Amino acid sequence: MLGFGTSQALRLGSNLLLTRMLPREAFGVMLLVQVVLQGLERFSDLGVGTAIIQNPRDDRRFLNTAWTLQSIRGAILGLCAGGLAWPAATFFQQPALLALIPFAGLSAVFAGLQSTKFHTANRKLMVGRVTLVNLAAQVTGIGVTFAWAVTSPTAWALAAGGVATALATFVFSYVMIPGPGNGWTWDRTSAAIVMNFGKWVFVSTLLSFFAMQSDRIVFGRLFDAATLGVYAIATLIADAPQQLLRRMALRVEFPLYSQTLRDGRDLAPVFQRSRRRILILGGAVCALLVAGGPALVGMLYADAYAGAGWMVQIMAIGTWFNTLTVTLEAVMLAQSRPRVVAGSNLVKVAAMLVAMLLGHALGGFEAALVGLALSEVVRYVYLRAVARSGGCGGLRQELVYTAFLAGAVAIAMLVLASAEALALPLVVRVMMLGAVVAALWLPVALPRLRSTALLRGRR
Numbered sequence: 001m002l003g004f005g006t007s008q009a010l011r012l013g014s015n016l017l018l019t020r021m022l023p024r025e026a027f028g029v030m031l032l033v034q035v036v037l038q039g040l041e042r043f044s045d046l047g048v049g050t051a052i053i054q055n056p057r058d059d060r061r062f063l064n065t066a067w068t069l070q071s072i073r074g075a076i077l078g079l080c081a082g083g084l085a086w087p088a089a090t091f092f093q094q095p096a097l098l099a100l101i102p103f104a105g106l107s108a109v110f111a112g113l114q115s116t117k118f119h120t121a122n123r124k125l126m127v128g129r130v131t132l133v134n135l136a137a138q139v140t141g142i143g144v145t146f147a148w149a150v151t152s153p154t155a156w157a158l159a160a161g162g163v164a165t166a167l168a169t170f171v172f173s174y175v176m177i178p179g180p181g182n183g184w185t186w187d188r189t190s191a192a193i194v195m196n197f198g199k200w201v202f203v204s205t206l207l208s209f210f211a212m213q214s215d216r217i218v219f220g221r222l223f224d225a226a227t228l229g230v231y232a233i234a235t236l237i238a239d240a241p242q243q244l245l246r247r248m249a250l251r252v253e254f255p256l257y258s259q260t261l262r263d264g265r266d267l268a269p270v271f272q273r274s275r276r277r278i279l280i281l282g283g284a285v286c287a288l289l290v291a292g293g294p295a296l297v298g299m300l301y302a303d304a305y306a307g308a309g310w311m312v313q314i315m316a317i318g319t320w321f322n323t324l325t326v327t328l329e330a331v332m333l334a335q336s337r338p339r340v341v342a343g344s345n346l347v348k349v350a351a352m353l354v355a356m357l358l359g360h361a362l363g364g365f366e367a368a369l370v371g372l373a374l375s376e377v378v379r380y381v382y383l384r385a386v387a388r389s390g391g392c393g394g395l396r397q398e399l400v401y402t403a404f405l406a407g408a409v410a411i412a413m414l415v416l417a418s419a420e421a422l423a424l425p426l427v428v429r430v431m432m433l434g435a436v437v438a439a440l441w442l443p444v445a446l447p448r449l450r451s452t453a454l455l456r457g458r459r
Helices: 002-018 024-043 048-054 060-092 097-104 106-112 117-123 127-151 155-175 188-222 225-262 267-300 308-334 338-390 395-421 426-458
Strands: none
Touching (some): 024 097, 024 188, 060 097, 097 106, 117 155, 188 225, 188 338, 225 267, 267 308, 267 395, 267 426, 308 338, 308 395, 395 426
């Protein structure tokens, strides 16, 4: 949480400055570049990192074979990025993509060369080391972005920062994490293990791409770059808690559940106890965004981005159901059931496309965004029904926290409306909102934090 908080503070601070240095169109164009690159990554995901964390083997031959597969994949992705530049530029009607996509594709090459020590550190819950690597790489990328933006205020500055971050992550994964490096190795048995587990991870991540990026593809086709730029700012704010909670679930909860099952212990109590902290954190942040999205955007950004406020409110509702979903996905992966995760993503993709296109036909951009949030609800309902067969439980827990979130949002919006009626300054209103949300959620969080401290003390 500390590492992610620092990362998001750096990201938000740099973004606030860059919105004053770069035109809105730059953010919209870069959003389309990211759609293409993430699509390539999802279309070829071998599940190397997930296999290393989940599989009992951690010998050098297995790890080096996994690294070899990962490196070959990265090189292929770099070539494919160049091949997709013209079709993407034609589809989105953005000529700048012709050169931007091949350049940004270098980040996939560097990611493929990243050391498997990064994944073994996750497996062993060495969260500190992984966090330091990510933060150091991010600072490097931000520095390159600003240096480029000063000399050339275009989308190229954002692309250069992304490539620099990937290059720095590749270098730091070898330098900052202890252990031997990797070398070219091919072991048929090890490759079969990775590929067998990865086939369902591939399907899952492929569908995950459509589940997470269909909105950008649809909006990129239907709306101009300026509108897409405002939407990019909304996603920056609304996606931040989603990324944190997903990172906690997949980098902490998933290894924990895997170890629990390897030890032959009952998973249900561990699952329900450990996920409480994620639900509490997710509930508090979602309450803040649903109640105060417009106020937060108004305080941070210029008037040109004011439309991002109501977008954040709608997207934050979907973030809550995504929080419930990702904790269940961690269990499915630990139980070697990636096909269930693939199925949940398929359900979301289908629900998203239907809801977004129908919403756009009936009510334009606003209704399409509501459809996007509703697709998260549909995916959660599907995964919850399937997860019952896994013996993890937790339905009552989810209902309780969802009800508490709804009540917290109602109270926070009432306080915010009262502050607005009194014509209090915007900064004061945001501070009041934060205080109310904290006052509502801290009494729920403190017993959990106290129990964690006591447990560590006994150990």
